[in-house]
Amino acid sequence: MTIESKLFDLCIDESPPRNEPLVAKFKRSFAFPVLSKLSPFNISKTGSYLSANKNVILQKYGAEAENDIVSILEKLDTLIADISNNKPFRELNSDNIDVKIWNKVLDDFSDQDGNRPTWLYTNWLYSECYIHRRIFEAFETSTLLKNYDPFFEQKMNALIHCEDAMDILGKFLIKYFNKNDVLLKNLREDIPKIIKCALWGNRCDLSQTGGDAIAQTESPLDLVNSLQPLMLTDESSKIVDFLLTSLNESNDNKILDIILDNAGYELFTDLCLADYLITYRLVNTVRFHGKAIPWFVSDVTIQDFTATINYTAQKSKSETLKELGKRWEAYFKSGQWIFESEQFWTLPFNFGQMKSLDNDLYSKLSQSFLIIFKGDLNYRKLVGDVFWEPTVPFSQAVGSFKPSKLLALRTLKSDITCGLPEGLAEDISKNDPDWLKIGKYAVIHVDGF
Secondary structure: OOHHHHHHOOOEOOOOOOOOEOEOOEOOOOHHHHHHHHHHHHHHHHHHHHHHOHHHHHHHHOOOHHHHHHHHHHHHHHHHHHHHOOOEOOOOOOOOOOHHHHHHHHHHHOOOOOOOOEOOOOEHHHHHHHHHHHHHHHHHOOOOOOOOOOOHHHHHHHHHOOHHHHHHHHHHHHHHHOOOOOOHHHHHHHHHHHHHHHHHHHHOOHHHOOOOOOOOOOOHHHHHHHOHHHEEEEOHHHHHHHHHHHOOOOOOOOEEEEEOOEOOHHHHHHHHHHHHHHHOOOOOEEEEEOEOOOOOOOEOEHHHHHHHHHHHHHHOOOHHHHHHHHHHHHHHHHOOEEEEOOHHHHOOOOHHHHHHHOHHHHHHHHOOOEEEEEHHHHHHHHOOOEOOOOOOOHHHHHOOOOOOOEEEEEEOOOOOOOOOOOOHHHHHHHHOOOOOOOOOOEEEEEEOO
16 A cells, blocks of 8 residues: 555545645645655655665765664654654654754644644644654764765756756856946846746756756756746846846945755856846845755755855866856855855744744844745745635735845745736646646746835
């Protein structure tokens, strides 16, 4: 019997209720197939990767690491069994600084009789984050593999697989940067292209494939044009107006915060966007926010970030990419680029809770000139992981989270969406019933403009 069939009898064969947080017990929700299929697949794939790379790991960490591998595999198998049997969540057991917070959340989600939440019946955002926190727990409670990222090699392979597309975008930027006569009209035409390159880079998401690389071989700039009909909401013109107006202001403290999503090709496009905005003084400083621990298979950690820049500057086949990478190294040395990995990004909270739970982070983001949120999970957290009516305005869905001006770049990979024109969702559903979940369509939403 498969996990899906075990869980199926415990669920309701209905769509989730509108304007409520997603819960996996509704069979026609995005959450149910992820819980019953994709998450167990990703957990199993993590174990398979460990087993397949056992000899390499032992060479690096020593023969004693074999006990760690056996222990980690057992814990991953236990996690899959817990999901398949809809077992109550348990406390986390490690000395990591976030464990007290996670265990407090567990208490908060338990009922008055002390019954703990289960996979199917509690908020999906919490359940999904808890899965990935349990994966990390399997490693951090080992002896020699505490800081081992089982996804790192897959993320770097995903980057290398896309080098041809990276080279095309790199050549465009380097040629552009070497011009002496870039006019305001050129910026107005090209800012949306660079933003959309970063947007569509989000299609290369390893959590959707269990770590298998998605090769990006097309010209990113051609892709932007061909994919424009798949943009369901495009508010990029508001960003362009805002950025170009700011050129006339005497402000040397224009901080851009980018809340990162995936490593690999998507991160490369994010770095290209940051370079472009720095080069033309549209911003002065860029703070990149990544994850403190391996997260959702492909999310960016400091190891991914530094390795990506190092690969681009030192190891890529293209001299253009090496030139680009050396620019990025210089930005870090000068302090114009900063990488941060605040704990909040790997906790099971939506962003509307940030001000009360991490006021220091909220205050930091309030200094920002503009905040860019990448990807599906960040979007879900922005709008509370609520199954909104598609026409509910983005600003309404975001609610009280207003630290600064917000820009969300997202390809749709879950059934959470909002801010769409009247009737559009119904029209697309007629010909493309899975349109919300497959990364085919995209939105650019803004708030605070």
